[in-house]
Amino acid sequence: MSANNDEIHHLLNQDYKQGFVTDVQSETFPAGLNEDIIAKLSKVKNEPAFMLDYRLKAFRHWQTMPSPDWAQLNIEPIDYQAISYYSAPKSKDNAPKSLDEVDPEILEAYKKLGIPLAEQEQLAGVAVDAVFDSVSVATTFKHKLQEVGVIFCPISEAIREHPELIKHYLSSVVPVGDNFFAALNSAVFTDGSFVYIPKGVRCPMELSTYFRINASNTGQFERTLIIADEGSYVSYLEGCSAPQRDENQLHAAVVELVALNDAHIKYSTVQNWYPGDKEGKGGIYNFVTKRADCRGENSKVSWTQVETGSAITWKYPSCVLTGNNSVGEFYSVAVTNNLQQADTGTKMIHIGKNTKSTIIAKGISAGKAQNTYRGLVKVIKNAENARNYTQCDSLLVGDQCGAHTFPYVEVKEPTAQIEHEATTSKISEDQLFFCQQRGLSAEDAVSMIVNGFCKQVFKELPMEFAVEAQALLGLSLEGSVG
Amino acid sequence: MLEIKELTVNVGTKEILKGLNLHVNAGEIHAIMGPNGAGKSTLSHVLSGKAGYEVTSGSVTYNGKDLLEMSAEIRAREGVFLAFQYPVEIAGVTNVYLLKAALNAIRKHKGLSEVDAMDFLTLVKSKTRALEMDEKFLYRAVNEGFSGGEKKRNEILQMAMLEPQLCILDETDSGLDIDALRIVADGVNALRAENRAFIMVTHYQRLLDYIKPDFVHVLADGKIVKSGGAELALELEEKGYGWLEQA
Numbered sequence: 001m002s003a004n005n006d007e008i009h010h011l012l013n014q015d016y017k018q019g020f021v022t023d024v025q026s027e028t029f030p031a032g033l034n035e036d037i038i039a040k041l042s043k044v045k046n047e048p049a050f051m052l053d054y055r056l057k058a059f060r061h062w063q064t065m066p067s068p069d070w071a072q073l074n075i076e077p078i079d080y081q082a083i084s085y086y087s088a089p090k091s092k093d094n095a096p097k098s099l100d101e102v103d104p105e106i107l108e109a110y111k112k113l114g115i116p117l118a119e120q121e122q123l124a125g126v127a128v129d130a131v132f133d134s135v136s137v138a139t140t141f142k143h144k145l146q147e148v149g150v151i152f153c154p155i156s157e158a159i160r161e162h163p164e165l166i167k168h169y170l171s172s173v174v175p176v177g178d179n180f181f182a183a184l185n186s187a188v189f190t191d192g193s194f195v196y197i198p199k200g201v202r203c204p205m206e207l208s209t210y211f212r213i214n215a216s217n218t219g220q221f222e223r224t225l226i227i228a229d230e231g232s233y234v235s236y237l238e239g240c241s242a243p244q245r246d247e248n249q250l251h252a253a254v255v256e257l258v259a260l261n262d263a264h265i266k267y268s269t270v271q272n273w274y275p276g277d278k279e280g281k282g283g284i285y286n287f288v289t290k291r292a293d294c295r296g297e298n299s300k301v302s303w304t305q306v307e308t309g310s311a312i313t314w315k316y317p318s319c320v321l322t323g324n325n326s327v328g329e330f331y332s333v334a335v336t337n338n339l340q341q342a343d344t345g346t347k348m349i350h351i352g353k354n355t356k357s358t359i360i361a362k363g364i365s366a367g368k369a370q371n372t373y374r375g376l377v378k379v380i381k382n383a384e385n386a387r388n389y390t391q392c393d394s395l396l397v398g399d400q401c402g403a404h405t406f407p408y409v410e411v412k413e414p415t416a417q418i419e420h421e422a423t424t425s426k427i428s429e430d431q432l433f434f435c436q437q438r439g440l441s442a443e444d445a446v447s448m449i450v451n452g453f454c455k456q457v458f459k460e461l462p463m464e465f466a467v468e469a470q471a472l473l474g475l476s477l478e479g480s481v482g
Numbered sequence: 483m484l485e486i487k488e489l490t491v492n493v494g495t496k497e498i499l500k501g502l503n504l505h506v507n508a509g510e511i512h513a514i515m516g517p518n519g520a521g522k523s524t525l526s527h528v529l530s531g532k533a534g535y536e537v538t539s540g541s542v543t544y545n546g547k548d549l550l551e552m553s554a555e556i557r558a559r560e561g562v563f564l565a566f567q568y569p570v571e572i573a574g575v576t577n578v579y580l581l582k583a584a585l586n587a588i589r590k591h592k593g594l595s596e597v598d599a600m601d602f603l604t605l606v607k608s609k610t611r612a613l614e615m616d617e618k619f620l621y622r623a624v625n626e627g628f629s630g631g632e633k634k635r636n637e638i639l640q641m642a643m644l645e646p647q648l649c650i651l652d653e654t655d656s657g658l659d660i661d662a663l664r665i666v667a668d669g670v671n672a673l674r675a676e677n678r679a680f681i682m683v684t685h686y687q688r689l690l691d692y693i694k695p696d697f698v699h700v701l702a703d704g705k706i707v708k709s710g711g712a713e714l715a716l717e718l719e720e721k722g723y724g725w726l727e728q729a
Contacts, residue, residue: 425573433532434570438580438640439558439587448583452574452623 028087033080035059038187041086045156045190048163058176058186065180071343072372072404073312076248078285083250085188085221129154129193129209141205150234151196152207155223158194165196169227173256173293173320181252181287181314185221189254192222197232197263206462208237211251224255228263230296235266235462248276248311253288261296261323266304268461269317270469273309278367280339283311290317291347294326294355302329303346304460306469311340316374318347321355321386328357331457333469336369336401345375345406350386350416359390360456366397372404381412388417394424395453397446425453483508483679484529484549484648489540490704491521491528498524500704501540508647511680513690513715516701517723522683523567525701526652529681530564531557544648558584559591563646565637567653572624577636580624581606581643588644609642613669631662638669649673651682655689667692687719 029037038059042052067078129152145152151162159166176186193209211222228234251273257265267290276283286309292301303317313336319328330346348357357377365371371394379386394403405422427449435445451458451470458466484506491499498521506512516522528535529542531554542549549557572580586596597605610617613635625633634654641649651670655663670680670693682689690698690712698714699706702723708714 428570429533430568431570431572433554434566434572435580435584436554437530437532437558437564437566438584438644439555439591440583441555441587444583444587448575448580449572452572452579455574 029084031082031084033059033083033085033188037085041188041190044086045159047156047159050163050167051159054170054176055187058183059188061177062180062183062187065177065183068180071314071374072370072406073314073341073343075285075312078248078250080184086190088190129207145204148201148204149198150201150203151194153194155192155194155225156190158225162194162196165227166194166225169225169256169258170223171256173258173291174254174289179289182254182289185223185252185254185289189221189223192224192253193226194224195226195234195236197226197228197234199229200231201229202232203234206235206237208239210239220249220251220253222253224253225258226256226265226267227258228260228265228299230260231262232260233264233266236268237462238267238269239272248283248285249274250285251287251310252285253290255288255290255317257290257292257301259292259294259296259299259301259323259326262298263296264300264302265292266302267292267317269303269305269307271305271307271309271313274311275309275338275340276311278338280311283340284309286310286313286315288313288315290315291320292318292328293320293322294328294352295322296326297323297352298325299323300327300329302331302460304331304457305333305344306457306461307332307334307342307344310342313340313342313344315344316346318349319357320349320351321357321383322351323355324352325354326352327355329460330357330359330361331460332361333364333454333457334362334371334373335364336366336371338367338369340367340369341372342370343372343374345373347376347378348388350377350379350383350388350413353382353384353386355383355386357386357388359388359392361390361392362454362457363392363394363403364397364450364453365394365401365403368400370402370404372406374406374408376408376410377418378410379413379416379418383413384415386413386416388419390418390420391456392420392422393453394422395450396424396426397450483545484681485541485543487541487543489528489542490538491524492536492538493524493534497538498535498704499528502701502705504699504706506648506679506681508679509674509676510697511674511682511693511695513695513698514681514683514701514706515685515687515698515715515718518685520701521704522685522701523652526564526567526650526681526683529557529648529650530554530562555587556591558644558646559588561647563641563644563649565634565641565649565651565654567656569625569628569633569637571626571628573626575624576621577624577639578606578620581620581640584640584644606643609639612672613639613642614665615639630657631659631665634658634662634666635669638666642669642673647678649678649680651680651684653683653685655684655686663689664692687715690715 035056038055039052042055174182177183195207197203226236257267259265273284273286294301301319307313317330321328328348334342334344336342345361346359359375361373363371363373373392377388390407392405396403403424407420409418411418431449432442432445436442458469461469486502486504489499489502514522537550582602589597606620607617610620615635625636654666695712698710698712700708
């Protein structure tokens with residue numbers, strides 16, 4: 001391979017910067033999964049009885065389900081009995097009441113990640129819920145949000161304090177038995193964020209959750225539930241990272257969004273779980289079910305994701321367009337390098353009349369990575385005037401990686417209009433040489449070309465996140481045409 | 483400015499340049515002509531630092547420095563500019579963004595501060611007008627969906643913006659209709675300066691009707707086999723290259 005190719009390889013092979021381990025005392029359940037463990041989990045979280053029933057029902061259902069194998073992924077069999085389902089930093093009380101009670105080591109860990117919880121509380125206009133292994137350790141700006149009636153708290157707290165909302169909405173978008181990982185999550189989820197925006201309220205700040213896996217041999221099973229009541233608006237951001245470890249760790253989350261009449265939810269993710277090393281050892285298995293129900297008329301949900309981490313990503317943030325005139329959007333950048341694998345995309349289910357959906361998916365594959373877009377656009381009978389526009393673009397960096405596109409379209413309604421565009425391109429040595437001949441370093445050239453490729457998606461991200469995403473993309477790709 | 487001595491270059495195991503000599507002073511325009519396969523593009527690529535060429539012997543000195551030691555981007559920042567025969571397309575990256583990034587990379591190398599955004603816009607707009615290009619081109623992705631003539635004009639725009647010292651034009655006339663050729667030639671002529679030199683690599687004499695060279699060299703089988711003034715080009719046009727190769 002030529003000098004240029006070596007250079008690109010070098011650029012893509014930068015180290016994972018969030019791979020440190022925080023030394024905190026934890027209470028961790030022994031590995032294994034059975035009804036006793038689930039009962040213990042429910043007890044330790046002080047949950048009302050209905051939750052234990054819910055969890056056991058999910059567990060029993062999960063036991064009947066086979067692990068899915070339809071994705072374009074090579075997955076080592078997972079031993080679910082070898083994982084611990086609960087790990088929480090020990091603290092005086094079960095849940096810290098204020099930042100002063102949070103273990104300083106944990107605050108330090110978040111500071112290293114660029115999320116100083118203490119300063120955040122005073123300075124930035126972003127409210128943060130920080131989830132460390134199985135529990136939420138701190139939620140900032142809670143009181144300020146309460147003034148306008150917004151509930152933003154750990155979901156375990158919502159289960160205790162707002163059981164009526166939980167009973168009504170939990171699993172109303174992703175049913176317990178929806179899929180293998182959703183069922184597992186329903187049985188064992190430990191924490192996550194809960195958001196409720198009351199009628200007519202425009203949430204005064206960005207809400208954000210930062211997920212951190214720290215303990216080894218544990219899984220993180222978080223659950224997020226966001227309800228936007230009539231005429232409300234919220235923008236929610238999610239970030240993730242994990243220490244560098246040799247063994248794979250499982251992250252199986254479920255996110256449910258409900259948008260009622262005229263409500264708008266904007267959900268942005270920058271996912272940077274540990275991707276494993278260059279030989280493919282270690283890394284997070286990121287198996288996530290994300291779904292939004294645009295339940296109300298004129299409701300709108302926008303998913304924007306930048307997926308750079310994880311050894312394996314299996315994720316399809318979807319919109320069920322139930323309400324008339326509802327709108328679903330999906331903007332995605334998925335980057336895979338080395339031996340990473342991603343099978344990601346979306347589902348847009350058109351049920352109401354005059355519903356619209358837009359899908360812009362950008363896959364970047366480098367090293368020996370495999371990147372798959374899988375999407376479903378479904379228009380049921382009588383979903384009159386449904387419209388969808390899909391654009392899937394793949395960028396290959398080097399000649400040992402792969403890009404795959406599986407668009408499924410099911411239309412039962414003659415008035416539907418569906419458009420699909422797809423391209424595959426490659427960062428060529430000629431492009432690199434051209435940029436270098438104009439004075440740019442190879443590193444800046446790759447970053448410029450990749451950012452150009454992702455522009456349509458980055459412009460959907462909130463400002464601060466867009467900057468972070470661009471930087472992250474540079475890091476993930478350091479080292480790649482081969 | 484540029485001194486090429488006994489340059490021998492291999493591509494794979496094949497020897498393409500076989501002891502080439504060339505001396506270029508600031509302010510001069512040299513045309514390199516020759517039959518297909520003589521090594522014209524190889525010369526352009528080796529001078530601009532493209533990978534895949536192995537220099538087996540000889541030297542290239544540029545402004546007193548060893549050019550072959552420099553990476554492609556350092557050569558560019560030192561003032562070597564290649565106008566490509568086949569300009570590449572870069573989706574999603576606007577022309578204006580590329581120009582600014584390139585200009586700043588070069589300024590940084592010279593120890594200058596980044597260009598002021600307003601000054602940059604004023605500059606780039608005036609250069610665009612001079613090349614009879616629509617300002618809209620600035621906000622389109624680099625060369626994406628450009629016609630052959632537009633791509634070549636875009637190369638000249640980059641040259642005008644970056645103000646290089648040594649400009650290498652690789653078959654810039656290929657694929658141009660007569661109007662585009664005139665605009666490109668006007669652009670190049672406007673850039674002629676005391677401190678700037680040009681090497682124009684071309685198969686046809688046509689371009690030389692518009693850009694008058696000081697010297698014409700014939701490259702055949704990896705060497706300069708004949709050098710002369712502008713009149714040599716006309717002779718070549720009349721007789722072809724055959725008589726030189728046999729000599």
